[in-house]
Amino acid sequence: MDAPLWTPSAGRVAAANLTRFSGRLRERGLVDAEGYRELYEWSLREPERFWLEAWEFFGVIGTRGERIADRPFEMRPGAHFFPDATLNFTENILRRRDDRPAMIATDERGSFRTVSWAELTRDTAAFARALRACRVGPGDRVAGFIPNIVEAIVAALGCAAVGAVWSSCSPDFGTQGVLDRFGQIGPKVLVAANGYYYGGRSFTCTGRTREILSALPSVERAVIVPHADVADCGPGTDVPRAIAWDDFVGPHRGAPLDCEPLPFNHPLYILYSSGTTGVPKCLVHGAGGTLVQHLKEHQLHCDIKPDDRVFYFTTCGWMMWNWLVSVLATSATIVLYDGAALHRDGRALFDLADHTGMTLFGTSAKFIDALAKAGLRPMDTHSLATLRTMTSTGSPLAPDGFDFVYSAIKRDIHLASVSGGTDIISCFVGGNPTAPVWRGEIQARGLATNVQVFDESGRSVREQKGELVCTQPIPSMPVEFWNDPDGRKYRAAYFERFPGVWTHGDFMELTVHDGAIIYGRSDAVLNPGGVRIGTAEIYRQVERLPDILESLAIGQRWDGDERIVLFVRLREGAELNDELRDRIRRQIRANTTPRHVPERIVQVTDIPRTRSGKIVELAVRDIVHGREIRNREALANPEALEQFRNRVELRT
Numbered sequence: 228m229d230a231p232l233w234t235p236s237a238g239r240v241a242a243a244n245l246t247r248f249s250g251r252l253r254e255r256g257l258v259d260a261e262g263y264r265e266l267y268e269w270s271l272r273e274p275e276r277f278w279l280e281a282w283e284f285f286g287v288i289g290t291r292g293e294r295i296a297d298r299p300f301e302m303r304p305g306a307h308f309f310p311d312a313t314l315n316f317t318e319n320i321l322r323r324r325d326d327r328p329a330m331i332a333t334d335e336r337g338s339f340r341t342v343s344w345a346e347l348t349r350d351t352a353a354f355a356r357a358l359r360a361c362r363v364g365p366g367d368r369v370a371g372f373i374p375n376i377v378e379a380i381v382a383a384l385g386c387a388a389v390g391a392v393w394s395s396c397s398p399d400f401g402t403q404g405v406l407d408r409f410g411q412i413g414p415k416v417l418v419a420a421n422g423y424y425y426g427g428r429s430f431t432c433t434g435r436t437r438e439i440l441s442a443l444p445s446v447e448r449a450v451i452v453p454h455a456d457v458a459d460c461g462p463g464t465d466v467p468r469a470i471a472w473d474d475f476v477g478p479h480r481g482a483p484l485d486c487e488p489l490p491f492n493h494p495l496y497i498l499y500s501s502g503t504t505g506v507p508k509c510l511v512h513g514a515g516g517t518l519v520q521h522l523k524e525h526q527l528h529c530d531i532k533p534d535d536r537v538f539y540f541t542t543c544g545w546m547m548w549n550w551l552v553s554v555l556a557t558s559a560t561i562v563l564y565d566g567a568a569l570h571r572d573g574r575a576l577f578d579l580a581d582h583t584g585m586t587l588f589g590t591s592a593k594f595i596d597a598l599a600k601a602g603l604r605p606m607d608t609h610s611l612a613t614l615r616t617m618t619s620t621g622s623p624l625a626p627d628g629f630d631f632v633y634s635a636i637k638r639d640i641h642l643a644s645v646s647g648g649t650d651i652i653s654c655f656v657g658g659n660p661t662a663p664v665w666r667g668e669i670q671a672r673g674l675a676t677n678v679q680v681f682d683e684s685g686r687s688v689r690e691q692k693g694e695l696v697c698t699q700p701i702p703s704m705p706v707e708f709w710n711d712p713d714g715r716k717y718r719a720a721y722f723e724r725f726p727g728v729w730t731h732g733d734f735m736e737l738t739v740h741d742g743a744i745i746y747g748r749s750d751a752v753l754n755p756g757g758v759r760i761g762t763a764e765i766y767r768q769v770e771r772l773p774d775i776l777e778s779l780a781i782g783q784r785w786d787g788d789e790r791i792v793l794f795v796r797l798r799e800g801a802e803l804n805d806e807l808r809d810r811i812r813r814q815i816r817a818n819t820t821p822r823h824v825p826e827r828i829v830q831v832t833d834i835p836r837t838r839s840g841k842i843v844e845l846a847v848r849d850i851v852h853g854r855e856i857r858n859r860e861a862l863a864n865p866e867a868l869e870q871f872r873n874r875v876e877l878r879t
Contacts, residue, residue, distance in 0.1 A: 231663030289314025335566035354385030365390030397542035404860030422455025491515030509709030516702035521553035539589030626667035
């Protein structure tokens with residue numbers, strides 16, 4: 228395509244935070260950047276100066292100290308930024324104390340709850356004081372088994388205020404999945420909801436909470452949030468060591484917010500790898516690094532401003548929840564939702580956008596694809612007048628997804644496809660609100676993030692596919708892995724492929740527009756005849772066919788080589804016959820290469836995925852090859868795996 232899908236207006240560019248930041252650098256004589264590329268290249272040449280200027284531009288509250296880095300600016304595990312700095316994450320989040328809304332929370336029932344900045348500060352102070360009364364202090368862990376509700380935010384901020392470490396997973400996790408995570412970190416307090424809503428139903432958490440507590444002797448107190456008020460959920464306070472939320476925080480309401488000054492790298496969160504190939508790795512993220520990285524992405528890459536209304540469809544088990552929490556540091560309002568994305572025939576989230584005056588709508592590529600498959604056109608049914616930005620992550624957004632956003636959701640919108648991961652609790656590549664959006668491309672590499680593409684020999688390449696790597700440290704890299712005293716797990720995860728270089732595990736290409744295309748996980752790359760093929764290249768073609776709801780491709784060992792097997796989930800009433808198989812193969816061949824064409828196409832009723840919605844090619848590849856899946860609890864729908872086992876079609 229010769230023309231971009233969207234170009235920001237001159238007024239929008241002039242008003243952008245990124246333009247303001249560039250102007251500040253110009254006034255200081257640091258760089259006279261005419262566009263994003265010049266600014267990006269300066270941020271790589273002068274990373275220490277970039278982060279110094281960013282600290283001041285964002286108005287970070289704390290004592291910065293003189294040094295920006297503890298050692299020469301080189302990529303390595305545990306690289307420390309601002310080694311002399313002290314700050315408190317919660318103090319930076321709760322900059323406002325007025326009666327304007329800090330959070331708007333809703334669920335599938337359509338009930339709304341608005342929490343002001345003053346109320347959020349009051350409740351956070353009370354929760355922090357309650358933790359101190361339980362002798363919870365710096366370094367202690369507090370775990371949340373909880374949906375995306377107000378109390379989850381309050382608890383996380385209360386933990387950060389006292390220096391405790393917050394770790395959460397969503398309430399749809401099974402007992403073993405929770406224990407695989409929290410059992411490694413030994414939390415002192417567990418915050419759990421009595422239930423949650425999904426797909427028009429309520430689900431109780433009480434039985435699983437009881438099982439979790441019986442296996443977690445480290446937990447001294449369980450704080451139960453009465454979120455689901457349906458009769459079959461019950462209050463949930465009949466579990467061991469339990470106390471109701473109001474009884475826990477109530478005696479401390481009215482206490483002042485007391486935020487503990489802590490080192491820049493003091494642990495803030497523990498997040499978890501997907502865990503589809505074994506027990507999840509525990510990634511410890513620091514308060515300062517998380518804060519400044521998120522401020523950079525929110526203000527410069529997403530153009531979030533005070534009083535904006537920012538929404539991300541997420542659960543407390545996905546890093547985008549942590550990303551959303553940090554939006555409060557820009558004095559913007561965040562919008563929380565507990566329920567299914569496609570509730571009310573796909574209208575629920577767009578109803579929410581209109582009702583709240585949403586300015587940023589964050590979602591997944593799968594959601595956009597599902598809307599398109601359902602034939603929905605939100606621009607015909609909703610105003611979306613305030614919506615400026617839509618972000619998409621979780622999996623690569625196909626070119627057709629870009630087309631759908633601009634043809635069926637809103638024409639004048641900044642579509643920021645982004646990609647990063649739990650590993651960095653942020654993004655390597657993402658949006659640029661001052662530049663055009665090109666079909667199928669992520670717009671830009673993140674400022675001060677030296678992202679490159681390496682070929683198999685470790686050479687940096689452009690306009691060809693290879694490994695996504697990062698050659699300079701960024702503040703939001705993990706401080707450490709939990710229970711990894713010598714750093715061996717940390718090094719093995721990212722630094723063994725190319726010494727001194729972070730290898731992320733994504734298959735990527737840098738484009739002529741200096742944007743990026745993600746082709747899927749590099750460990751799931753197909754390799755027929757020695758030619759490396761990203762699975763997303765196949766999905767982009769197959770899922771354009773109206774009969775295909777979604778697909779999954781693996782490489783199967785066959786006759787001394789590898790052949791591509793494609794699994795497809797069809798729309799209701801469709802049949803995988805020879806005619807549809809031929810259409811699939813023609814579609815792939817015409818738009819890619821003959822190497823991309825699968826030798827076997829097999830119909831399935833469901834595609835296994837993680838709880839954040841990512842399909843799991845590796846688990847399917849393992850089960851097809853007769854290898855047992857070690858951690859089914861990491862999957863949202865582990866029962867889907869069984870239909871891939873012992874398939875007759877795969878034996879010939």
